[in-house]
Amino acid sequence: MFETVIGLEVHVELGTKTKIFCGCAVEFGAPPNARVCPVCMGSPGVLPVLNEEALKLAVRAALALNCKVPKESKFDRKNYFYPDSPKAYQISQYDEPIGTNGYLDIEIDGEKKRIGITRVHLEEDAGKLNHSPFGDVSLVDLNRVGIPLIEIVSEPDLRSPEEARLYLEGIKAIMQYCLVSECKMEEGSLRCDANLSLRPAGQAAFGTKTEIKNMNSFRNVQRGLESEQVRQTRALLAGETIEQVTLRFDEATGLTSPMRSKEDAHDYRYFPDPDLPRMFLSDAYIEERLREIPELPDARRARWIADYQLPVYDAGVLTSSRDIADLFEQAVERVLDAKLVSNWIMGDVLANLKAQGIELRDTKLTGALLADLLENLKRGGISAAIAKDVLKHVMEYGESPSKIIAAQGLAQISDEGELAGIVTQVIAANPKSVEDLLAGKDKAIASLVGQVMKATKGKANPQVVNRLIGEQIQAIREAR
Amino acid sequence: MIGEMDILQMRAALDAGERTSASLAQDALRAIRKRDGEVGAFLRMEEALTEAAPQALHEASPLAGIPYALKDNLCVAGREMTCASKILKGYRPPHTATVVKKLQEVGATLLGALNMDEFAMGSSTENSAYQITRNPWDLTRVPGGSSGGAAAAVAAGFVPFALGSDTGGSIRQPAAFCGVVGLKPTYGRVSRFGLVAFASSLDQIGPLTRTVEDAAMVLQTIAGHDPLDATSANLPVPDYRAALTGEIKGLRVGIPQEYFGEGVEEGVSRAVNAAIEQLKALGATILPVSLPHTSYALAAYYILAPAEASSNLSRFDGVRYGYRADGVADLLDLYKKTRGEGFGKEVKRRILIGTYALSSGYYDAYYKRAQRVRTLIREDFLCTFANVDVLLSPTTPSTAFKLGEKTDDPLTMYLNDALTIPVNLAGLPAISVPCGLSDGLPVGLQFIGRMYDEETLLRVAHAYEKAAGQTFDALRRQGGIARV
Numbered sequence: 035m036f037e038t039v040i041g042l043e044v045h046v047e048l049g050t051k052t053k054i055f056c057g058c059a060v061e062f063g064a065p066p067n068a069r070v071c072p073v074c075m076g077s078p079g080v081l082p083v084l085n086e087e088a089l090k091l092a093v094r095a096a097l098a099l100n101c102k103v104p105k106e107s108k109f110d111r112k113n114y115f116y117p118d119s120p121k122a123y124q125i126s127q128y129d130e131p132i133g134t135n136g137y138l139d140i141e142i143d144g145e146k147k148r149i150g151i152t153r154v155h156l157e158e159d160a161g162k163l164n165h166s167p168f169g170d171v172s173l174v175d176l177n178r179v180g181i182p183l184i185e186i187v188s189e190p191d192l193r194s195p196e197e198a199r200l201y202l203e204g205i206k207a208i209m210q211y212c213l214v215s216e217c218k219m220e221e222g223s224l225r226c227d228a229n230l231s232l233r234p235a236g237q238a239a240f241g242t243k244t245e246i247k248n249m250n251s252f253r254n255v256q257r258g259l260e261s262e263q264v265r266q267t268r269a270l271l272a273g274e275t276i277e278q279v280t281l282r283f284d285e286a287t288g289l290t291s292p293m294r295s296k297e298d299a300h301d302y303r304y305f306p307d308p309d310l311p312r313m314f315l316s317d318a319y320i321e322e323r324l325r326e327i328p329e330l331p332d333a334r335r336a337r338w339i340a341d342y343q344l345p346v347y348d349a350g351v352l353t354s355s356r357d358i359a360d361l362f363e364q365a366v367e368r369v370l371d372a373k374l375v376s377n378w379i380m381g382d383v384l385a386n387l388k389a390q391g392i393e394l395r396d397t398k399l400t401g402a403l404l405a406d407l408l409e410n411l412k413r414g415g416i417s418a419a420i421a422k423d424v425l426k427h428v429m430e431y432g433e434s435p436s437k438i439i440a441a442q443g444l445a446q447i448s449d450e451g452e453l454a455g456i457v458t459q460v461i462a463a464n465p466k467s468v469e470d471l472l473a474g475k476d477k478a479i480a481s482l483v484g485q486v487m488k489a490t491k492g493k494a495n496p497q498v499v500n501r502l503i504g505e506q507i508q509a510i511r512e513a514r
Numbered sequence: 515m516i517g518e519m520d521i522l523q524m525r526a527a528l529d530a531g532e533r534t535s536a537s538l539a540q541d542a543l544r545a546i547r548k549r550d551g552e553v554g555a556f557l558r559m560e561e562a563l564t565e566a567a568p569q570a571l572h573e574a575s576p577l578a579g580i581p582y583a584l585k586d587n588l589c590v591a592g593r594e595m596t597c598a599s600k601i602l603k604g605y606r607p608p609h610t611a612t613v614v615k616k617l618q619e620v621g622a623t624l625l626g627a628l629n630m631d632e633f634a635m636g637s638s639t640e641n642s643a644y645q646i647t648r649n650p651w652d653l654t655r656v657p658g659g660s661s662g663g664a665a666a667a668v669a670a671g672f673v674p675f676a677l678g679s680d681t682g683g684s685i686r687q688p689a690a691f692c693g694v695v696g697l698k699p700t701y702g703r704v705s706r707f708g709l710v711a712f713a714s715s716l717d718q719i720g721p722l723t724r725t726v727e728d729a730a731m732v733l734q735t736i737a738g739h740d741p742l743d744a745t746s747a748n749l750p751v752p753d754y755r756a757a758l759t760g761e762i763k764g765l766r767v768g769i770p771q772e773y774f775g776e777g778v779e780e781g782v783s784r785a786v787n788a789a790i791e792q793l794k795a796l797g798a799t800i801l802p803v804s805l806p807h808t809s810y811a812l813a814a815y816y817i818l819a820p821a822e823a824s825s826n827l828s829r830f831d832g833v834r835y836g837y838r839a840d841g842v843a844d845l846l847d848l849y850k851k852t853r854g855e856g857f858g859k860e861v862k863r864r865i866l867i868g869t870y871a872l873s874s875g876y877y878d879a880y881y882k883r884a885q886r887v888r889t890l891i892r893e894d895f896l897c898t899f900a901n902v903d904v905l906l907s908p909t910t911p912s913t914a915f916k917l918g919e920k921t922d923d924p925l926t927m928y929l930n931d932a933l934t935i936p937v938n939l940a941g942l943p944a945i946s947v948p949c950g951l952s953d954g955l956p957v958g959l960q961f962i963g964r965m966y967d968e969e970t971l972l973r974v975a976h977a978y979e980k981a982a983g984q985t986f987d988a989l990r991r992q993g994g995i996a997r998v
Contacts, residue, residue: 113825305821
C-alpha cells in the first residue's frame with residue numbers, strides 16, 4: 035500500500051494596523067481600491083519603507099514556531115507579471131528568511147508528533163482579480179496589496195489529511211495566542227497550499243508531488259487532500275504516473291482539477307531588493323520578542339489537565355482559541371469549579387456563538403461576568419434554565435448577572451412553604467401524571483416539575499421541587 | 515539678461531530689488547521659447563507660473579525665487595512626467611518627489627521638464643523617445659547623458675540650475691560635455707523618493723549648476739534624511755557653503771593611475787594635468803594611487819544596473835497607467851505589445867541583459883559575481899581613502915562627441931562612462947567641474963570624495979575653480995557657447 039506524504043505552505047496575514055511598506059490601513063471588506071496609495075499601487079518613483087510592527091510580529095511568530103531567528107535578514111524581489119502585482123514583483127524573502135528550522139507538535143490518536151517547519155518568511159500580499167459581471171474583463175482590486183504576510187513552510191512530515199488539518203489548527207492557535215493574526219480562513223487571513231505525494235510503504239524516496247490550492251477552510255483542507263490522495267492512489271494502482279501539476283480544489287464537487295503544469299513554472303529571478311536595507315536583529319530585540327510570547331496552547335492544556343483535573347477533550351476544546359482559553363482561565367480562578375466552567379463554555383457559550391455566527395470577541399462576555407453567573411448558579415441563587423437566559427443577555431449587553439437577577443427578580447425560589455403550595459396545585463391539576471407516577475412510571479415526574487417551573491417562571495429550585503413532589507405523591511400513595 | 519547670471523547673481527539682484535522672481539522666470543521662459551528650438555533641452559514648460567515667492571522665503575533661502583528645471587524622471591504631482599519614454603506619455607504622477615517638495619518649500623520656481631535618455635539609459639540623450647538635445651557649445655554634438663537636457667539647459671543659460679540623476683555618470687558626464695558643474699552626492703545623502711528608478715542601488719539625484727558654490731547651495735536644500743526613502747542616510751547635513759574656504763593647503767589629492775589610461779584623449783589629459791599643477795600651486799599634496807579593480811567596474815555595472823532595471827521597469831505593463839497597446843488578444847499579448855511598442859531600443863536591450871543575468875542558472879555567474887566585483891571596487895576606494903582626502907581624474911575620456919557618432923555601437927557608448935561608473939558602484943560623492951577647453955570643447959575634471967564627505971569635495975572643487983579661473987563663464991568667453 036501507499037504512504038501519503040504532505041507538506042503545507044501556510045500564509046498568515048499579520049495583524050498590523052497599516053500595510054507592510056506604506057501607511058495604508060489594513061481593513062477587510064473596504065470598497066475596491068479604497069485602501070491604496072501611490073506606494074502600494076507601484077506608481078513610478080515611489081519607495082517601500084518597512085513597517086516595524088510587521089517585522090516584530092513576524093519574528094514573534096517565527097520564535098513561537100520554535101524557529102531559529104538569524105541576526106541578519108533581507109528582502110528580495112520575486113519578479114512576475116500579473117495584474118494582481120502592480121510593481122510586477124513581490125517583495126518577499128528568498129535565501130535569508132526571518133526564521134528557519136522550527137517545529138510544531140500535533141497530537142494524533144493520543145500520540146504527540148513533531149512536524150518540522152523549514153522556514154518562516156515575511157512578504158507582502160498581492161491584490162485580487164475579480165471577474166466582472168459586466169462582460170469579458172477582469173477587475174483588479176489592490177486593497178490587499180502590501181498587507182504583511184508570513185509564509186510558513188513545513189517539512190514533508192505530515193502523513194495524512196487529518197494530520198494536515200491538525201497542524202493547520204495548531205498554527206492558527208499559536209498565531210492567535212501570540213496576537214500575530216486573527217487567522218480567519220473565510221476572510222483569507224489564513225491561507226493554505228499543500229503538496230501531496232504517495233510512495234510505496236517502506237520506500238525512502240518521495241513520489242512525484244502535486245500542489246493543491248484554493249482550500250479555504252480547515253474542513254476543505256482535509257477534504258481536498260483526501261480527494262487528491264484518492265486520485266493519486268487510483269492513478270498509481272492503474273499503473274499511471276503522477277504528473278507534477280498545480281491543482282485547484284473545487285469546494286462544490288470536492289474534487290481537484292489541474293491549474294497549470296510544470297512547464298508553466300515561473301523563473302522568479304529573485305534578487306535582493308535594493309530599496310530596503312539589510313535588517314540587523316540584536317539579541318535584545320529577539321529577547322524582547324520572546325518575552326511577548328504567552329503560554330502557548332500545548333502548555334496551557336497540560337497545565338489545566340494537571341491542575342484542574344480537566345478532561346483531555348475539554349482542555350483541547352478550550353485551548354483551541356486564545357479568547358476562549360482566557361475566558362476559561364479568568365472564570366475558573368473565581369468559581370473554583372473547572373468542570374462547571376468548562377461545561378458552560380463548551381455548552382451554552384459556544385452554542386450561542388455558533389448560533390449567531392460570531393466570535394467571542396464580538397460579545398460582551400468576560401471571565402468576571404461568567405464567574406458571577408456561575409457563582410449564582412452554584413450557590414442555588416438561580417436555576418440552570420434562568421442561567422441560560424441570563425448568559426445570553428450578558429453576552430449581548432455585558433451587564434452584571436447579579437444585577438440582572440436582582441433587578442428582574444430571577445432569584446431561585448427555594449422556600450419550601452411557597453413551593454409546597456404550588457406543588458399541591460400542580461398535582462391537583464394533573465391527575466393523569468399523578469396516576470402514571472403512582473403506577474410506577476417514574477418519568478412522569480418530569481412533566482409535574484415542568485408545570486411547577488412554568489408556574490414559577492423557571493425560578494423554582496428543581497431539587498426542592500423534586501423532593502416536594504415525591505413527598506406529596508408518597509402521601510397520596512399512603513392515603514389510598 | 516538672465517543667461518548671464520548664476521544663482522548667486524540672481525540672488526543679489528533679487529535682494530537688491532532689481533529683479534523679482536516673476537521677472538526672472540518670465541525672462542527665462544522667453545529665452546527658452548526663443549532659443550530652445552535649437553538646443554532641445556526642454557520637453558515641457560510650465561504655462562502658468564506661481565506667484566512670486568513671499569518675502570519671508572527670500573530671507574530664509576538663497577534659492578527663493580530662483581528658476582530651475584527638472585530632469586523628466588522626477589515626479590511633480592499632477593504634472594506630466596515621461597522619463598522621455600513613449601510608455602509614459604501623458605502620465606501624471608499622484609505624488610511629488612522629496613527633492614521637489616524641498617525646492618517648493620524654499621520658493622524656487624519650476625520652469626519645466628528636461629530631456630534625457632529614456633529612463634536615464636544612455637550617455638548622449640539620443641535615446642529620448644521625443645527629441646534630441648544638442649550641445650550648446652557645438653550644435654552638431656551631443657550634450658552627454660542621460661541628464662543631457664539638464665546640462666544643456668544650464669549651459670545655454672536657460673536656468674541657473676537643474677536637477678539630474680546619476681546612476682553611472684549621468685550628471686557628471688553631461689556636465690563635463692557642457693562645461694558646467696555636476697554633483698553626484700553620496701548614495702543616501704539625497705532622498706530618491708519621487709525619482710523614477712533605473713538602478714535603485716546606484717541612482718542618486720544631484721544638481722547641475724554654473725559654479726561650485728551654486729551646487730553647494732542646491733545640495734544644502736535637497737540633502738537630508740527622508741522617512742519615505744529607507745536608503746536615505748539619517749545623518750546631519752553640514753553647512754556646505756561654510757566649507758568653501760578656498761583653503762586646501764596640505765590636502766592630499768590622490769591621482770588614480772587607472773583613470774589616465776590609453777582611452778583618455780590627449781586634450782583631456784592636458785587640461786587635467788594643468789589642473790593638477792594648479793592644485794599643487796594651491797598647496798595640495800599630489801599622490802599617485804592605484805584602484806586595481808577599476809577595469810572590472812564597467813562589466814560589473816552592466817550586469818547590476820540592467821538587472822535592477824529589468825525589475826524596476828516591469829511595472830510599466832499597460833495595466834494601470836501610461837501607454838497601452840491596442841488590439842491585444844489576451845493578457846500576455848497586452849504585456850508583449852505594450853512593452854514592445856512602448857520602450858525604445860536601448861531600454862529593451864538593458865531589460866534583456868538584466869533579465870538574462872538574473873535568470874535561474876545564470877544568477878551566480880553574473881549577478882552574484884558582479885556584486886563581488888562591486889565589493890572589491892568599494893574596498894579599493896576605502897583603502898585609498900586611508901591615505902588621501904580626495905581623488906582626482908578626468909570625468910570622461912573624451913570631450914563631447916558628434917550626434918549619431920556612437921548610436922550604432924553601444925559598447926563604445928558605454929566606455930564613455932568608464933571613469934564615472936566606479937564611483938556609483940562604491941556609493942561615493944563626486945563632482946565634475948570644467949577645467950579648460952580642448953579644441954573649443956569643455957573638459958570635465960572629476961573629484962571623488964569619501965562617503966558623506968561632500969564638504970571636502972566641494973571645498974577642493976571650489977578652491978580649484980576660483981584659482982584656475984576655469985569657470986563656466988570664463989570658458990564661455992574663451993569659446994564656443996556664443997554660437998547659441
